Amino acid sequence: EVQLLGSGGGLVQPGGSLRLSCVASGFTFRSFAMSWVRQAPGKGLECVSFMTASGDFTYYADSVKGRFTISRDNSKDTLYLQMNSLRAEDTAIYYCAKDGPTRGDYYFDYWGQGTLVTVSS
Amino acid sequence: EIVLTQSPATLSVSPGERATLSCRASQSVSSNLAWYQQKPGQAPRLLIYGASTRATGIPARFSGSGSGTEFTLTISSLQSEDFAVYYCQHYNNWPRTFGQGTKVEI
Numbered sequence: 001e002v003q004l005l006g007s008g009g010g011l012v013q014p015g016g017s018l019r020l021s022c023v024a025s026g027f028t029f030r031s032f033a034m035s036w037v038r039q040a041p042g043k044g045l046e047c048v049s050f051m052t053a054s055g056d057f058t059y060y061a062d063s064v065k066g067r068f069t070i071s072r073d074n075s076k077d078t079l080y081l082q083m084n085s086l087r088a089e090d091t092a093i094y095y096c097a098k099d100g101p102t103r104g105d106y107y108f109d110y111w112g113q114g115t116l117v118t119v120s121s
Numbered sequence: 122e123i124v125l126t127q128s129p130a131t132l133s134v135s136p137g138e139r140a141t142l143s144c145r146a147s148q149s150v151s152s153n154l155a156w157y158q159q160k161p162g163q164a165p166r167l168l169i170y171g172a173s174t175r176a177t178g179i180p181a182r183f184s185g186s187g188s189g190t191e192f193t194l195t196i197s198s199l200q201s202e203d204f205a206v207y208y209c210q211h212y213n214n215w216p217r218t219f220g221q222g223t224k225v226e227i
Contacts, residue, residue, distance in 0.1 A: 045157075045165065045208055045219040059215055095164055106212040107155035109176060111164035 002026040004096050004112030011118045016086050022079040022096030022112055030074035033099035035108065036081045038092035038117075048094070049081060050106070064090075086119045093117075123147050125209050127220035134225065140196040142223045144209035149189045153213040156185055156194045159222075160205045168207075169194065199225070 008020040020036070036048045049070040050059040058070055069082040079096050093116050097108035124147040134140050144154065152172040157165040167176040169185035172192060182197040196203055204227055209220040 044221050045210070047217045047219075050217075061216060100170065100212075104212075105170070106217060107167065107170045107210060108157075108165070109167050109170070111166070114164055 002098065002110045004098065004110060006094065006096050006112040006115040009094065009115035009117045011120065012086055013121050014087060014119055016119070017082070017084045018086065018117060020081040020083065020094055020096075020115055020117070024077045024079065024096075024098070027098070027110075029072075029077040032101070033103075033106065034072060034079045035097045035099055035106075036070065036079075037095045037097050037108065037111075038090075039095070039114075040089075040092045043092075046092075050099070051079070052103075083117070086117075088119050091117060091119045122216055123150060123211055123213065123218055125211060125218055125220035127207075127209060127223045129223060130221070131224045131226060133227070134199055135227065136201055137198050140199055140203075140225055142194040142196075142207055142225070144187075144192040144194070144220050146190040146192070146211060150211040150213035152188045153211055154185075154187070154192050155210045155212065156183075157208045157210065158203075158205045159208065165208065196225075 003025045006022045033052045035050045038048050051070045067085045071080045093114040095114045096112040098110040100107050126145045128143045154172045156169040159165040173185045184195045186193050206222045206224045208222050
């Protein structure tokens, strides 16, 4: 069974930093692209960041470019999202998600339970 | 950026009825479109990918159709567990975007 266990969320002041983690199990983590998707309270879904299986390509939404960094440790089956210079508008549930089985099939076939990030003074 | 517009925003249906949800893309996404279901307090769940292929474990009452710019998700006979918000998402190019969602309510 595929499981994605996210952690690291919490309350942070504007301008602060957080690092989210997502531990994967139930599949060969090193073989699949992974993403972070967020959902502001009561709002829709936004693709925040993406990384290929090998880490040779990353993508960031314009809203987080230059502030967020995605990374992965394939030896630990773990995906990370380093979030710096946080703003109130970054407040959201952050989901890690597994991308589809083949290169280019970049839909999300499995999702973690989400971790809440609140940016407020 | 490709904009996905879902309609209607809210769909009121009775159990056992058919529900038809629409997703329109601002430019062609070929068949690179997925549908998700999200219930309150839960993560989204993949229903359909490739515009018409059901994901693993998804009941046959869910079907997807369309290509290019016009897509439809049909739930043939609504069950109580199907009342939720449904999102479409394209993966034709970057950035991947979602529609704003359709809430299916009783």
